[in-house]
Amino acid sequence: MSHPVTFINVVDVDPARHQELVDLLVEGTEQVMSRRPGFISATLLASLDKTRVVTLARWESSDDVKATQADPEAAAYATRTAAIAQPRPGLFAVVGEVTA
Amino acid sequence: MSHPVTFINVVDVDPARHQELVDLLVEGTEQVMSRRPGFISATLLASLDKTRVVTLARWESSDDVKATQADPEAAAYATRTAAIAQPRPGLFAVVGEVTA
Numbered sequence: 001m002s003h004p005v006t007f008i009n010v011v012d013v014d015p016a017r018h019q020e021l022v023d024l025l026v027e028g029t030e031q032v033m034s035r036r037p038g039f040i041s042a043t044l045l046a047s048l049d050k051t052r053v054v055t056l057a058r059w060e061s062s063d064d065v066k067a068t069q070a071d072p073e074a075a076a077y078a079t080r081t082a083a084i085a086q087p088r089p090g091l092f093a094v095v096g097e098v099t100a
Numbered sequence: 101m102s103h104p105v106t107f108i109n110v111v112d113v114d115p116a117r118h119q120e121l122v123d124l125l126v127e128g129t130e131q132v133m134s135r136r137p138g139f140i141s142a143t144l145l146a147s148l149d150k151t152r153v154v155t156l157a158r159w160e161s162s163d164d165v166k167a168t169q170a171d172p173e174a175a176a177y178a179t180r181t182a183a184i185a186q187p188r189p190g191l192f193a194v195v196g197e198v199t200a
Binding site: 005006008010022025026029030033034039040041042043044045046047048049051052053054056062090091092093094095096097098099100 | 105106108110122125126129130133134139140141142143144145146147148149151152153154156162190191192193194195196197198199200
């Protein structure tokens with residue numbers, strides 16, 4: 001049985017390389033992640049103080065995420081990210097939705 | 101001039117206190133955050149390995165977030181969170197949206 005999951009990557013970065021990191025993460029999401037089986041959608045957020053970038057990607061199942069992480073093209077983007085910043089990826093489940 | 105912003109709090113926690121943290125963050129979001137001026141919506145996500153909880157809250161402006169952080173009721177929840185976990189809050193802007 002599979003459940004939708006959210007992949008979240010919290011990436012710390014030197015503010016001097018913030019824009020470079022944003023460009024790389026947007027490119028990797030558009031060029032590789034979005035074309036993989038099980039991908040639903042992604043949102044990228046940049047901190048106003050330029051020290052962090054967060055990628056949230058919704059997937060059909062955790063197996064789809066694991067298969068993507070094992071994909072050589074996706075792994076190449078992960079390596080490029082780790083060369084200029086400190087990524088911390090993980091799998092999450094939504095535990096609350098609150099509206100005004 | 102004001103722009104919508106996303107408040108993201110990445111909270112590290114001992115897996116033994118993971119559920120307690122989830123309950124506290126959901127309660128604080130429902131009871132305090134969602135009733136504040138400028139609040140739009142929030143999503144809470146728990147990592148499958150139980151080491152992190154992420155709150156994403158969309159607000160009308162960064163001034164609304166600052167006013168909320170200065171509110172005594174909100175500050176009390178922040179203090180309770182910091183007593184059982186390691187929060188790292190910040191203000192973010194959306195820099196990319198990608199769909200399959």
